[in-house]
Amino acid sequence: MSVGVASARPRIGLDIGGTKLEAISLDPAGAVTGSLRLPTEPGEAAVLRSSELAVRTLAERAGVPLDGFASVGIGIPGRIDRRSGIVHDAVNLGVRSLALGPDLSARIGLPVTLDNDVTAAAVGAVSLLGLRGTAAYLNLGTGLAAGIVVDGVPWRGGTGIAGEIGHLPFDSAGLPCACGQRGCLETAASGSALKRTWPAGGEHPGRVLLAAIAAGDPDARHAFDRLVSGAAHCVQLLALSIDPSAIVIGGGLRLLGAPLLDGIRAELAARAATSPFLAGAALAERVRLLDGDSPAAAVGAALSADR
Amino acid sequence: MSVGVASARPRIGLDIGGTKLEAISLDPAGAVTGSLRLPTEPGEAAVLRSSELAVRTLAERAGVPLDGFASVGIGIPGRIDRRSGIVHDAVNLGVRSLALGPDLSARIGLPVTLDNDVTAAAVGAVSLLGLRGTAAYLNLGTGLAAGIVVDGVPWRGGTGIAGEIGHLPFDSAGLPCACGQRGCLETAASGSALKRTWPAGGEHPGRVLLAAIAAGDPDARHAFDRLVSGAAHCVQLLALSIDPSAIVIGGGLRLLGAPLLDGIRAELAARAATSPFLAGAALAERVRLLDGDSPAAAVGAALSADR
Structure with a gap:
């Protein structure tokens, strides 16, 4: 296994939980350069709306246009189909099925990938430590x-x-x-x-x-x-x-x-x-x-x- | 991880257990081309002697000189130090400590590697299936x-x-x-x-x-x-x-x-x-x-x- 070549542009990461959404921006070296938290509301539309708001707010605060970022990665509970970017049965979020990857990507013009929240936390914990x-x-x-x-x-x-x-x-x-x-x-x-x-x-x-x-x-x-x-x-x-x-x-x-x-x-x-x-x-x-x-x-x- | 480039010469594998030693030769494509079984006797000297006998007999039956083989790999119970080629505490074999890798290598002029018997069986089972x-x-x-x-x-x-x-x-x-x-x-x-x-x-x-x-x-x-x-x-x-x-x-x-x-x-x-x-x-x-x-x-x- 090999680690992909890191992009020279900063990346955005979202952690969507039952009560709050945590968003961070990461510089190419892997350091956290910005962060914010939003409360979440249940349902497909609300999750999509909060995700877009978090990305746009992070970019605005950083003074970087959206296309100055390489990608958005999302950690979310539920069953994840990484290929299609669809999350199923995220019960705590009131989400039955949501094409969060493609839908958010269409709104912000950046590639969006989904991952299971525990997998994302594991990768992040290992990096932070x-x-x-x-x-x-x-x-x-x-x-x-x-x-x-x-x-x-x-x-x-x-x-x-x-x-x-x-x-x-x-x-x-x-x-x-x-x-x-x-x-x-x-x-x-x-x-x-x-x-x-x-x-x-x-x-x-x-x-x-x-x-x-x-x-x-x-x-x-x-x-x-x-x-x-x-x-x-x-x-x-x-x-x-x-x-x-x-x-x-x-x-x-x-x-x-x-x-x-x-x-x-x-x-x-x-x-x-x-x-x-x-x-x-x-x-x-x-x-x-x-x-x-x-x-x-x-x-x-x-x-x-x-x- | 990547699989090493297979040698163009055949290889020998030994599985040393408490009652018998099983030896095989493997062609470069991974097919078994010869095999034999010997009874084992307990103790460091006996294990080394049986191993040498198995390798020489396999080569003789194949009509290939020893240096026509690339390597000898040994699966053996006990605690294995792969780097030094030493096996410790192979209780069922009556072996307390034996530098089987270097000692056998000195006798037959081929590189010898040791592995835990379960690890070796896992690799072999996956290959055979x-x-x-x-x-x-x-x-x-x-x-x-x-x-x-x-x-x-x-x-x-x-x-x-x-x-x-x-x-x-x-x-x-x-x-x-x-x-x-x-x-x-x-x-x-x-x-x-x-x-x-x-x-x-x-x-x-x-x-x-x-x-x-x-x-x-x-x-x-x-x-x-x-x-x-x-x-x-x-x-x-x-x-x-x-x-x-x-x-x-x-x-x-x-x-x-x-x-x-x-x-x-x-x-x-x-x-x-x-x-x-x-x-x-x-x-x-x-x-x-x-x-x-x-x-x-x-x-x-x-x-x-x-x-």
């Missing part, structure tokens, strides 16, 4: 998925399911998963799992979890331990399958910060304490945490335009 | 491990643990594993697991398991079901992490043949019946079985000399 070789990215978001990046290029797999480790069962007596199986890793290590195992945490349990644990809430503690244990299992799984030199924790739950990272490392260390083999694999040392305000998916989307 | 793109190989041997092959080249990972999925726990209440953890996949889907869960099967339970099941032995049935369930879990794990187009079942237990393949496919189909997501991933269709008499590891070792 300056990682080389093989790295993995573990997205603890509403759902759970991983991205694999080899020499800066996302590992796309043969059929579009690479990195979907959230739907591997790890607890046969576990909770039913939205995918139809039981006890999937996603039922332990994700935002949706947290809401379910700790309903007292409300709509955004990740924001209040640590305070509740500090206040002695045993249910909050249980939900956190389950999250940590599932995430550690994912780290071990990624290490023992593709053997990446680094595994970066990202997604919305990265806002749990140091307690999350320390918890995962402690769980890996406990596993290694029973097993010389695992100890030799040095799993805890491979884990990194993506900064809370890092625009990884937008950066990765901009970079993915030529990968 | 004519698979392209990304493929995985699941070795159900005494232990359990996988090999990943991308465009014919083995995925070696960053630190030598790529494919070691046998040491991922999948049953926290499970049996202790030789690695120190509990309930590892290897405690379900391997020859050592079979011996342990069905001691009545004796030293080589795989050879008598199907007959015992046919005769109505419930313990044999249980051991088989556990093997199939663990192997199916491995297939799902490989599919949801690296998304290979094919997953080839190999290793000694492939001698269980169609019942093994059918059992794994049935287990995957049962899982898919509960999950539209899994059904869409078409796991059962990706599984293949390596032929019982296929010299995959010897072929892969010969090919790996330039990969």
Whole structure:
């Protein structure tokens, strides 16, 4: 695999999520030169409109005409057909089917590529952290998925399911998963799992979890331990399958910060304490945490335009 | 990654196991042109002696002088240092440390490369089956491990643990594993697991398991079901992490043949019946079985000399 030759013009990257759209411009060397956030509204028309507005506003602020940019890359949840530029079933965005690539391209006159949001975040995280070789990215978001990046290029797999480790069962007596199986890793290590195992945490349990644990809430503690244990299992799984030199924790739950990272490392260390083999694999040392305000998916989307 | 330019001279591949050494010669197009088997005896000196004898005998039978061959590739269990050509801790061969690469090279005057036996078998299986793109190989041997092959080249990972999925726990209440953890996949889907869960099967339970099941032995049935369930879990794990187009079942237990393949496919189909997501991933269709008499590891070792 080889990385495409970077354009000499700056690129734009968009990360479209359920509540906000994050946009960045990237200079040819890969440095972020501008950024903005817009709230998003549900529906095909609104997503297209916000995307156009974000691109035009970024260009205006930079004082660069639209054709001064090389490309726009978009990271978006849902099923992505990269070839046609169509996104299907982006449920959180209220999008059933949208030809976002061609439709936005027609409005702004630039090539537009789409990528899965987790894949884009993986590429962006690896670039922002300056990682080389093989790295993995573990997205603890509403759902759970991983991205694999080899020499800066996302590992796309043969059929579009690479990195979907959230739907591997790890607890046969576990909770039913939205995918139809039981006890999937996603039922332990994700935002949706947290809401379910700790309903007292409300709509955004990740924001209040640590305070509740500090206040002695045993249910909050249980939900956190389950999250940590599932995430550690994912780290071990990624290490023992593709053997990446680094595994970066990202997604919305990265806002749990140091307690999350320390918890995962402690769980890996406990596993290694029973097993010389695992100890030799040095799993805890491979884990990194993506900064809370890092625009990884937008950066990765901009970079993915030529990968 | 790119495949090295194949030499115009034939190559030799050796697969050194606990009871036999299999040797093949491969023409420049990758076809097997000669093969032989020798019994092996334990110990460093015996392994080196058998290797030299195999190479000389193959060359003699082909009527080609030793320097008419390009290289010798060796697949061998244990910890391999490819750079130095040293193998450590090949327990089943009674080898603690042997500089097999340089020592054999000095005796025969050809470059000699070593590779892990599972990696070699993965490369060979993919070549023999004519698979392209990304493929995985699941070795159900005494232990359990996988090999990943991308465009014919083995995925070696960053630190030598790529494919070691046998040491991922999948049953926290499970049996202790030789690695120190509990309930590892290897405690379900391997020859050592079979011996342990069905001691009545004796030293080589795989050879008598199907007959015992046919005769109505419930313990044999249980051991088989556990093997199939663990192997199916491995297939799902490989599919949801690296998304290979094919997953080839190999290793000694492939001698269980169609019942093994059918059992794994049935287990995957049962899982898919509960999950539209899994059904869409078409796991059962990706599984293949390596032929019982296929010299995959010897072929892969010969090919790996330039990969």
